[in-house]
Amino acid sequence: MKKYFYLLLLVLSTSVFAQQKRLVTSIDTTKNKIGAEFKLTVKTSVDTFSKVKFPNLKNIGALEVIQSYPIDTIRNNDRYELIKKYGLTQFDSGRYTIPSIKIFINNKPYLTDSILVEVANVQVDTLRQKMYDIKDIVPVKSSIGDWWKYLLIIALILGIGALVYWFAKKQQKKKIEEEVYKTPIEKATSLLNTLEQKELWQKGEVKAYYSELTDIARNYIEEAIDIPAMESTTSELIVGLRAASVRKKMTLSQETIENLERVLKQADLVKFAKSKPLDYEITEDRNKIQKAILTLDSSIPVEIEIEEDTLLNEAQKQKQIQIQLKKKRSQRILIAVASVVFLLLATMTYFVVTRGFDYVKDTIIGHPTKELLEGEWIRSTYGNPGVTIETPKVLKRIDLTKSLPKDGLQLVKEMQSFAYGSFLDNFYLMVSTIKYKQDAQIDLKKSMEVTLQTLESQGAQNMIVKQEDFDTKEGVSGLKSYGSFSRFDVNSKSSEKLYYEIILFSQEGGLQQIMLFHEEADSYANEISDRVLSSVELIQLSK
Structure with a gap:
């Protein structure tokens, strides 16, 4: 029996070893600088009739795939050696594990080895690197921003066109009368x-x-x-x-x-x-x-x-007038249309030169965040302890208590949240306030870490985090985190980059949070964010 038992173990061990050796995983270096490329290599050896499928990935664990290299094929008698390489990178320092990925050989999954890598900060030598002063703030040119102003410009252009048409008509009519009536x-x-x-x-x-x-x-x-x-x-x-x-x-x-x-x-x-x-x-x-x-x-x-012309009867005179009027009417219309077209082109050219083509295109076709920026804003107070803020739309109440763990929910006396949009939209704004049952000293940095982890759990990837102090106009201090993260769009099967800003305030027995994010390259959304955050006022809690 022992003989059969060892034989069975030998067979199992051999099969396991054979399965693991179907894939060979390696990496060019296990330590690299921020933003530098790790080259992950996966090799397999199969016969000429086998079918191998390597996955097309955007991310492998916490590392972003910046390059998926073509498969190299080396033939060795009746077998093929397939070599697949992935270029990986990370923009935040720390230690990361490249997890196993599935490779399908003849529709059967095989796992690669996981590898531990380290991303190190770039050392800055202030003795060799010349330092420069902070540049002054560049003033932004004032924008029109109100729809009625564009309507007034269009009405003015049409009015000038109508005036040109009326003047041309009057002059031609006068000329015709002078020619016909002696x-x-x-x-x-x-x-x-x-x-x-x-x-x-x-x-x-x-x-x-x-x-x-x-x-x-x-x-x-x-x-x-x-x-x-x-x-x-x-x-x-x-x-x-x-x-x-x-x-x-x-x-x-x-x-x-x-x-x-x-x-x-x-x-x-x-x-x-x-x-x-x-x-x-x-x-x-x-x-x-x-x-x-x-x-x-x-x-x-x-x-x-x-004169001889006075002998014309009245019917002939009227006919002559109508013929000349019809002949001149097309000229009047042409002059008026040409004037309106010229003024429209001149106006569009002016705005293209001063504001850019995208601004003119967004004004004519429309842009969701541009409409928010130029719409009627609302100033209101939300939650308890209250946060007074100016927003392009009224924030609607949402229920976040279900997302809290039971242990954390037991500590909360009152929680109110208000938002515009959702995590899947291109612009999202939320104001949330919490009152705890017992007074406690709240650590804003730890609270911010929990908030950022929550964003990652909801699909935020490759987060870049920067932090600084934030003060309201009344001098109330808080903590601000800002940066960018990637979000995978299931519909378009692509990743898009979003910019975010999160502000936390701590008062007696309460925590107040303001969160907003939008597309990173959206200039209108940047203006909305600046206006929203500059309007923040806090209602101090009474003791």
Whole structure:
């Protein structure tokens, strides 16, 4: 029996030894500087029909994989020797264990050996290395930051475009009128016919109708008789017309002047007193104006040269006006559009030069943290002992008591937590306050270590930690930790780097914590963090 027992042990030992020797693990050095590369080598020898799978890893334990080298293959008769190398690094000093990793040979897992490595600090020789003074703070250019300012700029650009269009239209219309109408009476007659074609008073626009009607009469008097009729009141116009008739020896009847005065006063009542004349009265007023204009024109003792163009009938004149208006309309639109496009391009170029392309792109397309920064901020007090803080959004209450161990929960009298976002979001902000059942001296550094360990347990990797004192405006001192860590995104199967800031305060029987993190390269989030932390105020506990 002993013979069989030893034989069985020999077989088992041989099989175990054979399994372990399927993989040979080695490393180029076990001690290196911060950020330097460790080369982990895994070798295996298999036959030509075996299938070997080496894993593609981002991290091996606490070390980051910075390079996964191609597999080297060496053929030895009927066998292959496969060599796989991983480049590893770590940016924090200390001793680390490179754990075993699984290598699959013919779908069967085999484990590599674990190796202990040491990462040492880089020694700085202050005698050889020249030291420099701390640079002054560079002032940041002020930003617009409010959406209404952008809206005002766009409205201003559109307003300038509309003004250019209106001015071009007015100038072209004036030019067309000068080309088509050779005499004031032609212009007045044509405009009266155009006014009737609009059918304003039939549509209920009586005020607009009388306004255009009297403007036609006043404009004719101003051009034909040289009286400032457009700026004069009705009484001043009639007085000036009587004086001009004497001065120019015009043969005007009293009835013509009275009819004109009556229509002008009726128009004043319609425009300023909301008078509503009857339909037949409107028709009579129009006829009186036309008759008064014709009478005035015939009474002017000036010989008007009749050219061949005056023989054109009214329909031909209207057609000629419409053709020229249509021809010029496209030019007006083109000028206005070109002006707006030029102003938009000039404005965008200005902001690209002064603020950068990303700022212009984020303003037009949108950016979540930019919208938070430029939105309406809220100042509120959270928890007990209270923390007064200014945030871009109201923080919502969350329950963290379930995450505490039972032993720690027994020491807590009251715990309140408020947050915006979550650990998986690109911007996260949390305010938490704790009151303990018994007064005790709280060690902020140990509390900070627990907080950082909690972050690592939630998926934070390769944490870089820096610490410094933090003082509020009221002079309350606390401890601040800041730095960066990597977070693995399950959806994109990639690792992203986040920047974090954690502040702890300790008061009588209480602990207050402020935590925020965001994407490391997000400049808008950096501005949010600075504004949030500079607004922190603490409510002192009463004894």
